[in-house]
Amino acid sequence: MKDVYGRSIDYLRISLTDRCNFRCRYCMPEEGVDMLSHRDILTFEEILAIVSVAVKRGISKVRLTGGEPLVRKGVAGLIRDLKSIDGINSISMTTNGFLLGEMAEELKERGLDRVNISLDTVNREKFLNITRRDGLDKVISGIDAAVKAGLNPVKLNSVIMRGTNDDEILNLVRFAQEKKVILRFIEQMPFGSYSREDFVSAEEIKGIITGEYGSPVKPDGDESALFAGFGPSEHSRFGEDGPVIGFITPVSNHFCGRCNRLRLTADGKLKPCLLSNEEIDLKSALRSGLSERDLESILTYAVDRKPKGHFLDSDIFESTRGMSKIGG
Template sequence: MLIDTYGRVATDLRVSLTDRCNLRCTYCMPEEGLHWLAKPDLLTDDEIVRLVRIAVTRLGITEVRFTGGEPLLRPGLTGIVERLAALEPRPRMSLTTNGIGLARTAGALKAAGLDRVNVSLDTLRPDVFKTLTRRNRHHDVLAGLDAARAAGLTPVKVNSVLMPGLNDDEAPDLLSWAMAEGYELRFIEQMPLDAQHGWRRQSMITAGDILESLRTRFTLTPEASAERGSAPAERWIVDGGPHRVGVIGSVTRPFCAACDRTRLTADGQIRTCLFATEETDLRAALRSGTGAAGTGPDADGGTGPGSDEEIARIWRLAMWGKKAGSGLDDPAFLQPDRPMSAIGG
């Protein structure tokens, strides 16, 4: 298992497939974009499949979430999903996407074995979307959501970030729309993971602000069916049910004590936390004994450099050193050098 010194066991793997994105959301990156990772630095499709196989068959991972950047920009995505769906045991697989391109890929991803999607949509107003993302693609996101629902990538979850002065008045409208469309809505506090390092605690829209806004139109009852556990969202029953809404308060209501995640970046680094300042290099270990393609005599056995067992050992050691929390409540908190687009959600 991937266990740490606080007794937490990681069963959820977030896999970043690329650091590139076709939007330029103001809370994520500058308008001109970033310096993208060079292709030789990225894990190949074979390397991703091998690392996830090791995680699933040797380390107890049961859930795999593909992230980016924008994961739909990864040319080999459908093939990766298909190969991982053949694993025994088979992990549950989901995708976090901005929805652009989902209209043409949802059916193929479902056929390949993807179970469901999370789609980011922060506003119902096309003009606000253009301001937030610096792209005029609102209609493409809506089309992607429709396609995901039609393909059976359910439950379709919608992630929304509220920004002061832009869309902070839209929480009730977003919830009303999501319920009408049959989507599960999650509001997420803006996190200090923007490339510009412009995040300010005093100006963010908090979970408390979001709940206060929602209660101007809806009656919210805390979901009492089970403890929150490792789930990032606190869930609320809306107007007596059956609809629910989630609020992820990563900053003001952290869930570190029950965290069950490990993260693999597009260039093969293990991160134990979104806000970690240290990484463990699996890419070097992967290629040390087997070459860049991740194939060779030690790929499926042995204990030498680049072997499955050696990679699993390095991964276990990285997770053993996981810190107790994100450190967001520490006055000395330092934002990670990597922005969200290079870490994966």
């Protein structure tokens, strides 16, 4: 599928649940959120039906998100069934890693190709402060299990916040090097307890890493292919033999011009853009008994509704949903 700006849309991010076993400050309030009822969320059968139709319109890559996708029972079976859909060539997952240690091997066996794990600090006190849960050891075990299971490349996603974990940047780099995983810094977006004063740009993070390892250069050849994925991350090697780090810059240098995705929320809303409040109610359409052709038309409509860009660098955008309600 191509949108009206010529972008090829081949990537569907699916939120399996709005529930999470963490309460990360930039994602969810300490008391949590009003959870969707079982009836309100898409069944696995409905998700499979949507993906089967989406494949016919050009979707070939799927990422499972949440909330925390691993808290939903039966996720390994869903991965197996998604893998059996002709035309799906990649299934990945974004997780907080807390349950990954006991599930990584089965997920790999069922067809999961790769995994991104959220990790904003390797300091126990800071981890507790950010996530409001004492789970650092289990997350590290999850990272080790993902590497062992071959869910490669294993990627760590880190959000840096001023006064919270901006002194952890080099610690995270060293940790990723030790574990032989890919580290990506993601600029904080205006969800949860966002404050402009907390924002740390990718350029500032690069400056800190440069001071330790040397100036950044773009990896090339086979190395560049190794670090590339299906997402918006731009990678740089710091120094001649230093670490390769990814940067995702939705605020300071948006990548809307190469966006290739749609998002499906746990309650069945199709979002043409993460940073837009426009949603298309796919669940109601599906449950009303519409034909596959009608569902294809809805997908096409959603693609046509993708905006050219977002408004994060202004005061226009204010999300009507928290990140846990959308899917990270």
